[in-house]
Amino acid sequence: MDVMEMENDVYFNKSLTMEELITKDVQRRKPPSRCLTVSLGLLCAVLLAGNIGQIIYYEIAVHHLSAEASPSPRLDSLQGGDERKSCEARLSNATGETKKLQQRLDSLTNERDRLQTGFHKIKNERDQMRTSYNASRRESDRLRTSYDDVQRKLKGLQSDYDKVTARNNRLRIEYDGLQKEKSKQRSSLQQLQRNHSSLRRDMDQLGRNYDEMSSRITRLQSRYDSLRRDNEQLKANHSGLLTDEHQLRTLLDAVRRSRMCDTGWTKFNTGCYFVSTEKKNWTSSREECIANGADLVVVDSRDEQVFINRLVNSTQNAWIGLNDFYQEGKWMWVDGSAITTRYWQDDQPNSYGGEQDCGELVPSGTSSGIGEWNDDGCFAVQIWICEK
Incomplete structure (x- = not known):
């Protein structure tokens, strides 16, 4: 039982050290309690073994004294009575000591059970803290992801802001350029108005030229009709030539068939x-x-x-x-x-x-x-x- 308690104590301390889920004050208090329990258990075992040895020795001594013959019965009776009283006194003391050790053992067993209960409680607290830690870690990862998303959005907004600023600068430059262009266009408009009169005169001249071109188109249409008739005549001649070619091929095949190899x-x-x-x-x-x-x-x-x-x-x-x-x-x-x-x-x-x-x-x-x-x-x- 004591060895099992020592092994449980070692496992308990290892688990707490690996997970780091208990406070330093608990780590300082628990090892002395465990050592005290083990020491008292060992002391009880030694005392119990001593009492058992005394009882065995007493039984052996009583049987040995009874077996021996004595020439003086009165003297032997006196010596045996003193020895018996001494042994009974020692047995009584041993029995009392045994009861005390048993009480101490019961107390230590209760202490062990209490410590075992505390161990399970701390283990449950450790599991709860581990679950809380995992949840906190997941929350931390989620917050990290959200933070990264916000950073990316911030960079995107900064980039959009820079683009808008640059576009605004370009528009301002274009606006200044358009103002200058407006002044130039006004000058050009005045020049165009002056040219309008000149263009009207040119349009009148173009009208006269159009009439002349219409006459030329009429003449070209007549020439086109004549060329189309000539083309139809050429097609008819081509069909006749194809017929002649077929007749010549037929004649050539006949000649080839009639020739000798x-x-x-x-x-x-x-x-x-x-x-x-x-x-x-x-x-x-x-x-x-x-x-x-x-x-x-x-x-x-x-x-x-x-x-x-x-x-x-x-x-x-x-x-x-x-x-x-x-x-x-x-x-x-x-x-x-x-x-x-x-x-x-x-x-x-x-x-x-x-x-x-x-x-x-x-x-x-x-x-x-x-x-x-x-x-x-x-x-x-x-x-x-x-x-x-």
Whole structure:
């Protein structure tokens, strides 16, 4: 129990020191009371242990005296009676002392309970003070925030005041300038009044000029009508020229169909086609076609695609006139025309590695197939197809 009271005392003092919620007078008074309680408790324990030892010693002595034989019963009786009286006196004293110690122990227990009650009371007061402290701190933070807001508003008002002051100064300067300008305007007004008469005379002259311009506009309108009639006649002539051009193209196609192709070339519709036996890269292949008055083949229709597919061995790919040199992903024919029909393989063109800018024919391997297109590196060496 005493050890527990000491531990409680240590915890109590630590809690009070950490929170700093009690006064210095309480801190000065409490430690001596605790020390006194512990000292008295220890003293009671020592005295109680001494009394118990005396009682045990008395019992041992009485039994020892009773067991021993004495040759002189009268003398032994006298000595035993004195010893018994002495022991009874000492036992009576010890019993009285024990009662006093018990009373003291009860008093100390009551003191401990009272101090424990005081401890709980102070602990509650500490909790209340902590709650009050937290509330005060929150209030302080709120006031600090409000203060900062007021400071910002004050700075904003000061800034607005400075702006208004500066604007007022500018307005005053402008007012002075307007006063000077007013004087100048009065002088200008007088000059304008003098000029008004001159302007009226000029207006009369402009009226006469307007009449002359109206006559010129009438003449220009007549000329415009004549030019419009000439333009309509030119449009009619242009339509006739387009009809003549169509007739000439039809005649030219007929001539091309009737002409014979050179040896080694194969005829299809109005064109002649050549499939090489040697292999070169795309650029060299086109140079070979141009040297023979042709160019790499340009596919304009499905029938033409089927035709060139039949020309090529199914085991060889062949260069055609497709490329995207000028803009990545924008495929054009060598004659500058855009693609109108598309026969790309699945997921093609993909410009694998960023270096596939030339188109090739991938034959289907059957006479009824149409073949497919693929993009490949222009440096690859393979056969080619010319068209003229």
